[in-house]
Amino acid sequence: MEKLFRDHIEKIVAITDDEFKYIMSHFSLMNFKKRDFLIREGEPVKYVFWVVSGLLKLDYQDASGRQHVVAFAMEDWWEGDYHAFFNQSFATMSLQALENTQVLSMTLHDYNALCRNFPKMTYFFLEKANRGHISSQQRILELISTNAKERYDKLLQRYPILFQRVPHTLIASYLGVTRETLSRLTAQ
């Protein structure tokens, strides 16, 4: 696990063994069983997570009680309710394990300490934040300009593995269509 995380960091900044040890002291390893919640809507958000192994879904319940999948997160991805995390407020979304999942978790206190004391990690987080911002911008583009079939094709092309690991009802929710519409798209 440590090697995976170090590789993940070193894709952006080179670090020494001691620096890696120092970085790791800001994280905790946590294990969740399938269906466990890492974040529950309405509760305080203490952590952001980096997925060591397993699969998570981030979802949002609208005023009428309908669930919408906002994102999936697999190995090597960061996930969290960033609004609630950075504002130390209550979750507006839920983060749930779809498989037994192991994560590294970090509190805002540790995030700030790491940024304050170690500019390399500030730069690392800046890169991650910029990429996160970019992929959100791309998702917005897709939501406003493509239809469900186009979104389905793109998701399949980008993350074929998702279609083997995630129930199709959840993929339909992520694409903003019903399970029946997804079946029609899959059959084509």
Add this chain to the structure above:
Amino acid sequence: MEKLFRDHIEKIVAITDDEFKYIMSHFSLMNFKKRDFLIREGEPVKYVFWVVSGLLKLDYQDASGRQHVVAFAMEDWWEGDYHAFFNQSFATMSLQALENTQVLSMTLHDYNALCRNFPKMTYFFLEKANRGHISSQQRILELISTNAKERYDKLLQRYPILFQRVPHTLIASYLGVTRETLSRLTAQ
């Protein structure tokens, strides 16, 4: 203008006069007339922008030629095609002035130099990137879980000034509805 920009930075990090001068040396002041393009789809993206005065729209043309407004940017906002900027590739979106507009512009070279040499600005950009990422996540939530009327009410409540400065056809496009649907919502 310099005071506005310094205030903007000092909301996040305190800086000295000399540090501000150093920061400013990484930016250029540019003026655009109403309808000028700051970024054109298909062309290389050299800059990100901070709006001193005026108003911009970021839009995206889909495969069928339909324009979609992705974002507006007013005084004190950053805007750009971040994907193309950070990857030094070609614009997939266009950025156009809706009013005579003055901006501070920065190249990726200057962005990287500033981050490398001045950790305070790395932290400043990290804060901005995190906030940008958060507002994109919120916009995704709204797009998948609210209807046009709810999005209209929220936009009006958050940025009433937009409704005076932006043609309603563009607001309709931002909300993902036709001009006629927007008129019905406005009349209610």
